[in-house]
Amino acid sequence: MVGKTHFIGLMSGTSLDGVDAALVSFDTAGPLTGELVHTAYLPYPEPLREQLLAIHLPGHDELHRAALLANELSRLYSRAISELLARSAMSAETIEAIGCHGQTVRHRPDAGYTIQLANPSLLAELTGISVIADFRSRDIAAGGQGAPLVPAFHAAALRHPTQHRVIVNIGGISNLTDLPPSGKIIGFDCGPGNLLMDAWCQHHTGQLIDQAGAWGAAGTQLPDLFNQLVAHAFFSAPPPKSAGREEFNLGWLDSHLTGTESAQDVQATLRGLTTYGITHAIETHCPNAHEVYICGGGARNTALMDSLRAALPGKLLASTEMLGVDPDWLEAHAFAWLARQTRLGLPGNLTEVTGARHPCVLGAIYPA
Known part of the structure; x- marks a missing residue:
């Protein structure tokens, strides 16, 4: 990637309050970590928040419920991105990729897996932008904790x-x-x-x-x-x-x-x-x-x-x-940066942090 590129980072953390969306501009002449350009935040509707809390525990028909929640989250993510693009007066065509963390509902590195709810295919379809998601799994596959990645x-x-x-x-x-x-x-x-x-x-x-x-x-x-x-x-x-x-x-x-x-x-x-x-x-x-x-x-x-x-x-x-770093947007900014690392074929994990056996290119790419 030569010249200026733009990535969007999406973060919805364990607080279950909502989704942070950050538009980050990367320029070969600027800082390698990019510049935060615009932000948007959408709170979780209370019914969604309650369902996400409930899915953290084993329950009836949870695979079906989790799949429906992943779709609902992806629609909310899409709305956050639409708001972000409207604020920045940019089009989807100008965005290289979305780095989507998803909503963690199980994190069991001891058992060799982690689950962050999202439907990246649906998000790519709704936004017309390539999506990079499932950042934690490769680190866990390499023997790491899969977190923290930031x-x-x-x-x-x-x-x-x-x-x-x-x-x-x-x-x-x-x-x-x-x-x-x-x-x-x-x-x-x-x-x-x-x-x-x-x-x-x-x-x-x-x-x-x-x-x-x-x-x-x-x-x-x-x-x-x-x-x-x-x-x-x-x-x-x-x-x-x-x-x-x-x-x-x-x-x-x-x-x-x-x-x-x-x-x-x-x-x-x-x-x-x-x-x-x-x-x-x-x-x-x-x-x-x-x-x-x-x-x-x-x-x-x-x-x-x-x-x-x-x-x-x-x-x-x-x-x-x-x-000079807004504390509310650092993690969303980080996932835009992690998405760029993936696009460049560069590692996104620190082995001394996660315990993985080797540096890994993180995430799976879902083309627009």
Whole structure:
């Protein structure tokens, strides 16, 4: 590919809030990671969100239900792309490809598979644009975790020649990328990010998120509950490792509750759990980092950001906005970049992050 090309990245994460669409321009004369040009966001309709939550658990006729959900998601993705193209005044013919992550409903690298719902063929048909999807499976086939994949983009876009940085993405699950000025890059999932806090907040308030963490900020962390939660084997497991709703969900949380706790105290404890997962990972695996930059929805949770700062004294902790990168769009941007890597026949995984036996060209291509 010579000159300027355009890719679209689609991301719908474990938070189950909606789909992020990012239009990224790549120019041989510009940064290799491309320039974010336009964005669009479409929330999940509540019935779709409820069905996606339900499909995470085994149930009746789930293969049929999953196929229907994949079609519905692809139609929503198509609408997001239409809105994105309208905002940018660009046509489908000018887009090289769509990088579609899909919606994770099972992530079982221990069993050799991962499932991200989408129908890439339908999405290509609806948009008239080639689609690249199923990014995780090849890494798992090569013995890796299949996640996190975004650290490869972090390394390409945010590594500094003299400053030791850690990039933490707080979506439904938290993950980090350790970026020393030179040497080995590592990255792995840290544990729950917003997933449990969002689910608990919705259960008790009806609101999808605890806006800025204000509801939980009125509570007090419960030491006994906190100690039970951080005893989960995931936190002490060495990387490479990845997590999902299989490990962290309301059923798991309920198994540690007596039923007498204040809802806001539990929320404060869940904030403490997210803080612990991130700070324990940093202190254990990248203690020499001087700068910690946060992206994802957790960057908007003021109470969580304050909790992280208090737990990491002596380190600069800020949103990736300080680096000129919008924290809300970094992952969608990354999947546009990963799609370009696939088109160029270049690896999209970091073996030191996922544990794969070798670098892999990721994704399957569905031509327009």
